[in-house]
Amino acid sequence: MSRKRNTTLKELSKELGLSISTVSRALNDHPDISLETKKKVKKLAKQMNYVPNLFARGFRSRETHILGVIVPNISHLFTSTILKGILDEAELRGYRVIISESNNEETKQVEMLNTMTQFGVDGVLMSLARKTKDVEEVLKILNRIPIVLFDKVSSKIPCTQVVINEEEAAFNAVEHLIELGKKRIAIIKETENSYNSEKRFAGYLRALNQYNIPVRDKLILSTEDISLGNGRRLANILISMKKRPDAIFAITDNAAIGAIKALHKFNIKIPEEIAVVGFSNSINSTIVSPALTTVDQPGAKIGRTAVRFLIQELENPTSDVMTKTVEIKTSLIVRDSSLNA
Amino acid sequence: MSRKRNTTLKELSKELGLSISTVSRALNDHPDISLETKKKVKKLAKQMNYVPNLFARGFRSRETHILGVIVPNISHLFTSTILKGILDEAELRGYRVIISESNNEETKQVEMLNTMTQFGVDGVLMSLARKTKDVEEVLKILNRIPIVLFDKVSSKIPCTQVVINEEEAAFNAVEHLIELGKKRIAIIKETENSYNSEKRFAGYLRALNQYNIPVRDKLILSTEDISLGNGRRLANILISMKKRPDAIFAITDNAAIGAIKALHKFNIKIPEEIAVVGFSNSINSTIVSPALTTVDQPGAKIGRTAVRFLIQELENPTSDVMTKTVEIKTSLIVRDSSLNA
DNA sequence: CTGAAAGCGCTTACAG
DNA sequence: CTGAAAGCGCTTACAG
Incomplete structure (x- = not known):
């Protein structure tokens, strides 16, 4: 043809x-x-x-009106919700979006960043690969084009960062459990000190401290990969304790759901004996039974906000180095897993 | 800066x-x-x-090595799995990908298609918006650049189409129920004659016919929006029948999960009294209890295949009009909702 | 082995 | 109000 x-x-x-x-x-x-x-x-x-031919036009003006997006994994519901926000806002403002995945590999991340600049994207929106340690290459790119980080961010990279109020969200979740009368609140978090895990853990600690509840090391469990399977595994450890916890705060929904499955196996009543709270408000949290209390992260809003800041930077290149951190508010969705306790 | x-x-x-x-x-x-x-x-x-500067290079050779992708909704798990496949394969072959959403609006779809060509994408991968009727505009674009359709396709558009073996997959699912000894198998499908719904319904009918099971109109339920809520609603209708069905085949997991929730409420034993089978193998299908028997659709493979065909067309422009339909094989994942019946 | 020049499609300062 | 010309960064046929 x-x-x-x-x-x-x-x-x-x-x-x-x-x-x-x-x-x-x-x-x-x-x-x-x-x-x-x-x-x-x-x-x-x-x-x-x-x-x-926008190509020719952009070529001349050295502006392509294309934004690059790099995320660890596109088929993560939270991620794709953020992407939705990014697409919407970008389109609204006359920008196109090129998306690629780092698969949580740091080398791939740098590679994508490089081809994106080669492609002449005006700026980049990025959620960092897990365990991103060496930010040298990222800083190099940052010298050429603006970058806005979202969700998985790093203070080592001086640019605008859009995140949720992780610490406060976790604080609210744990406070909710405390208000329910829970005293032995376990946490399931990540081993590695990821930004998100650390902040959520900090919120957990602050809540306990504020309410004068002793922090018990035994109730603080960590796992490399915060998955459903590992949630189940760690919950089993908690169940086997002489003095069981009366609540579990898992820093992801998947881990929380794993915990629910484990409690179910042992016929432990949720939330009467052990309440469970997750983090993300994934679809799964409404499917599992009992439905999971969790933190709703407004993904689309994060995406839209990130785009807005990036474009602002693009269109006001004279302004100073942008290094502000923007916090998007979350809300706690209370469901059966912590109701009527 | x-x-x-x-x-x-x-x-x-x-x-x-x-x-x-x-x-x-x-x-x-x-x-x-x-x-x-x-x-x-x-x-x-x-x-x-x-x-x-790839821009300058591509500008000269009239090839941008950018592929456009248009999907109804990016934050649909199945869609994002396909996107993952598209991204992987495209990257492997040295192409970038611009993604946008039609939000299931036909006008938006055409609009996106137009800006994509303006941007000089080499070709487009598209999953059609629901109820796409007027394909005139799409055909116009097809005169300029190659398009490959996937998942939501239409025979009115003469181009390569990558789909799953919908009809056969549905046949297998219903056959499985029949082999379990089920005789009154209900189906929950879409009102509108979407490609997917029609094919799955055809598979259902073929299975019943092949096994000499009478087709009962009462057991054929349709809904505009094949959601969890509507699955629950239609299941309630089935439950209220004097002669209840002994199995429900819902053409989406969500509807199937809605049905399970409804059955649960009435303490109907799954699968002994009523077995349930869904379609998609979404994450939810493993979270719900009992875990849902469902059709696994290899999303990534669909994406990769679509990219492969598009690039083949791009790199052999001499070849004839491509109008073949490529079917990707699915497999039935049997879980508790239809086990040991 | 190397260079000058044309051209991809557009915009825009400079002339008229 | 309109046009000729330069230029964005690159590749490549044509000369040498």
Whole structure:
């Protein structure tokens, strides 16, 4: 099938007997051009199905109006919700979005960052790969184009960072358990000191301290990979204790759901004997029974906010280095796993 | 923060005292250039952190190596799994991917298609918006660049289509229920004749016919929006029948899960009294209890296949119009909702 | 083996 | 009000 080539300004100008410049100006509603000419030009343009080659335009102005997005894993519900927000907001503002995955590999992340700049993206939105240690390469790119980090961020990279109020969210979750009368509140967190895990743990500690509840090391469990399986495994450890906890705060929904499954096996009543709270408000949290109390993270809002800050930076290049951290508010969704305790 | 501009060939050539052409050729390993020159050039290029401007390159060759992707909704797990496959395969073959959403609106779909061509994407991968009726505009675009459809497709668009074996998958699911000894098998499907719903319904009918089981209109329920809530609602109708069905085949997991929740409320034993089978193998299907028997759709494979066909078409533009339909095999995952019945 | 020049499609300062 | 020309960064046929 032979493809039609796109109509160009040249073709239009030849057809009209006008210069390319005039045609270009007419289409862009330049004030110099007479109304009559504009009409004529626009009419033919429509007829010949003219679409401007944005590539050529961007090439000249050194602006592509393309934003790069790098995330660890696109098929994570929370991530794709953020992406939705990014797409919406970008489109609204006339930007296109190129998305790629780092698969949580630091080398891949740097590689993607490099090809993105090669492609001439105007800026990059990025959620860091797990265990990103060496930020040298990222800083190099940051010298060339603006970057805005979201969700998985790092204080080692001086740029705008959009996150949820992790610490406060965790505090609220644990406070909720305390208000329920729970005293022995276990936490399931990550071994590695990821930004998110650390903050949520800090919130947990602050809540206990504020309510004068002793922090018990035995009730603080960690796992490398905070999955459903590991949630189940760690919950089993908690269940086997002589003095069981009366609540479990897992820093992800999946781990919380694993815990629920484990409690179920042992016929432990949720929330009467042990209440469970998760983090994310994933779809699963409504499917599991009892439905899971969890922290709702407004993904789309995070995405939209990140785009807004990036574009602001792009369109005001004179402003100072942006290094602010923007916190998006979360809310606790109380469901059966911690109700009527 | 003042941004460093990217190094250009011009800068390199000035520094080296060579012409731009020579530098370009050296970097591209043109056989004409002496090894010595190549070494010198490459060394400086690395030193000065030179990255070719792919934009300029693509602009000249009229190939951007960017693929456009349009999906109804990115934050659908199945969709994002397909996207994962698309990203992987595209990257492997040196293509970038621009993603956008149609939000299931036909006008938005056309709009996205237009801006994508404006952007100069080499080709488009698309899953159609629900109820896409007017394919005129799509055909117009198809005259300019190749399109490959996946998942939500339409026979009205003459191009390569990548789908799962919907009909056979549904057949297998229903056959499985029949082999369990079920005789009154209800189906929950979509009102509207979407490609997927129609095919799955056809598979259902074929299975019943093949096993000489009468098709009962009362057991065929439809809903506009095949959601969890509607699954629950329709299941309630089935439950209230004098002669209840002994199995429910819902054409989506969500609807199946809704059905399970409804059965649960009425203390109906699953699968002994009523078995349930879904379609998608979403994460939820393992979270719900009993775990749901469902059809696994290899999303990543669909994505990868679609990319492969598109690129093949791009790189062999001489070949005839491509209109083949590629079917990706699914498999039935049997879980507790239909086990030991 | 290397260079000067044209051209991809567009915009825009400069002339008229 | 309109046009000729330069230029964005690159590749490549044409000369030498």
